[in-house]
Amino acid sequence: MHSAVSTLARPAAHAARLQPSIGIAAGFFICQSCLSLSRRRAAPSSYRKSLFSTQTQALPDAPASSGLAALPSRRLISVSGPDAAKYLQGVITANITDPSSGGPRTSGFYAAFLTAKGRVLHDVFIYPDHAEGGKPPTGDSFLIEVDAAEAQRLQQHIKRYKLRANFDVRLLDTEERQVWHAWSDGASDLCSSMTSTNADEFIFQPDPRAPGLGYRLITSCSTSSSSPIQQISDNLPVLSEEYYRIRRYLHGVPEGQQEILRDQALPLESNIDFMGDGIDFRKGCYVGQELTIRTKHRGVVRKRILPVMLYNNSSEKPTEMVYRPSISSELLPAPESRIGRHEKTGRVGHWLRGIGSIGLALCRLEAMTDIQPASTFPGAKWVLAEDEFIIAGQQEEQQFKIKAFVPDWLRSELLKPPAH
The missing domain is CATH 2.40.30.160 (Elongation Factor Tu (Ef-tu); domain 3)
Incomplete structure (x- = not known):
């Protein structure tokens, strides 16, 4: 038993006892990655709470069989301009064009940004940004949904490597657009009741990552009685993001x-x-x-x-x-x-x-x-x-x-x- 347990990560309390020795050894060198790991293991409860959105709640x-959850853990980046599609095609794992038609995609899709060595930098959703007035997407404006804690880093990454490409990149404020997730097990009318994917500043589509996971929604932050979110919340319970996390884990879907x-x-x-x-x-x-x-x-x-x-x-x-x-x-x-x-x-x-x-x-x-x-x-x-x-x-x-x-x-x- 002892040999098996010794292969596991040491508890935080044990790492905390080791931490003071890092600071008192004169001239002692430790690389940044090891120092970061030791601090993480010895971190106080405030750090651990930042890793879990449940915190002390x-x-x-x-699990909830149906629900509507806002996702504050996700942020949106706008990429728009004549070279936006060409740039994204060269930096993401998915195809920016519709594989069947070769034309612009009309719905969002899942993808990732990688390092040159093939490691994941960011997992993202990319949505064609619909033009004002409910017109179809033009193929030169996109919304990138990313981990909120990584949004500013991804924005800077895109800016750094755009070179002479002609497009603009902007991190949207949380009061401009919001990411939601909706699900309803055994109910087929959720999708049919929200087929207006061309509505101005509103995107609604199935989450493609796993069957039955639910639907992704991107909305403006309107609170009027006619807003899509208000309409959906009349039929689904509004829940916290923890319910969405439970659903993701039960489906085996990682995110962020x-x-x-x-x-x-x-x-x-x-x-x-x-x-x-x-x-x-x-x-x-x-x-x-x-x-x-x-x-x-x-x-x-x-x-x-x-x-x-x-x-x-x-x-x-x-x-x-x-x-x-x-x-x-x-x-x-x-x-x-x-x-x-x-x-x-x-x-x-x-x-x-x-x-x-x-x-x-x-x-x-x-x-x-x-x-x-x-x-x-x-x-x-x-x-x-x-x-x-x-x-x-x-x-x-x-x-x-x-x-x-x-x-x-x-x-x-x-x-x-x-x-x-």
């Missing part, structure tokens, strides 16, 4: 750079290749394309972001994902905590983020699931029915067991025969 009692780690995550390990048409493997060159294409054609993707469930050491291994509010954010594992084997040695993944008993983790498929990745090392040990995995909590000596699940939409993609 009570967690939702249960607390879950798709900036400059670390690979797009295929983050499932961007399977979430809508987030990666177009046939489009022209874009930043980070070389490694992404090579990984795709070699078929070597041994890790994927998966939904996971925490449970007590004394409990039986769960057979399905169940959200329970019994674990507060202060007790959850610290970001990037290691997942180890129960009563065995070896690291099999790391924790990303969670709420209550559920969350997301980057998991080795051959260790934590029954999925066998292509081109896996000979002699790899597949997951056994009795295998269990452990992870340390933020409090000293605290430990959870953790179980990974493969959502149906992801499983069907992973089991498809490779294309030739």
Whole structure:
């Protein structure tokens, strides 16, 4: 047992005891990344609260089968001008044009900005910005939806690399446009009742990342009785963003750079290749394309972001994902905590983020699931029915067991025969 626990991330209290030694050793050098990690592990509760939007509020009692949630965790950037489409085509993983017609897209899509080495900088939605008066999009104006904590960084990134391209980029104020998410399980009238996607300053469309996840809405911040949000809220309960996070995790959908780690995550390990048409493997060159294409054609993707469930050491291994509010954010594992084997040695993944008993983790498929990745090392040990995995909590000596699940939409993609 001791050897297995030793492979896990140390609790914050232990890191706090080590932290003073960093400052008192005269002439001692430590790199910025290590210093940042030590501070993160030793961070006070105020830092941990910034990682979890629940903070000290009570967690939702249960998932909601329907709802409408504003997403303050998301911001919008406007990119408009004659060269806007050409610029975006060269820096995002998806195709800026409609693959079927070759013309401008009329609806939004999911994509990512990558580094030159193929790591994810930002996962984004890109929406054709509709012209005033409800006219169809012209193909030279777009809204980019991004993690709010990363919005200013992405704006500066676009400005820095636009070179002589003729377009303008502007971070929209939160009082101009707002991002929402709506869902209603078993109800088919939500989409049909909101088909006016060409309405001025209003965008409504299915979220393409996973079947049944819901609908994305971009609205002006009007509060009039005739506004689209007011109309939808007459039929759906208005809920906090925590309900949306629960729904995302149950569907196994990561979002933002607390879950798709900036400059670390690979797009295929983050499932961007399977979430809508987030990666177009046939489009022209874009930043980070070389490694992404090579990984795709070699078929070597041994890790994927998966939904996971925490449970007590004394409990039986769960057979399905169940959200329970019994674990507060202060007790959850610290970001990037290691997942180890129960009563065995070896690291099999790391924790990303969670709420209550559920969350997301980057998991080795051959260790934590029954999925066998292509081109896996000979002699790899597949997951056994009795295998269990452990992870340390933020409090000293605290430990959870953790179980990974493969959502149906992801499983069907992973089991498809490779294309030739």
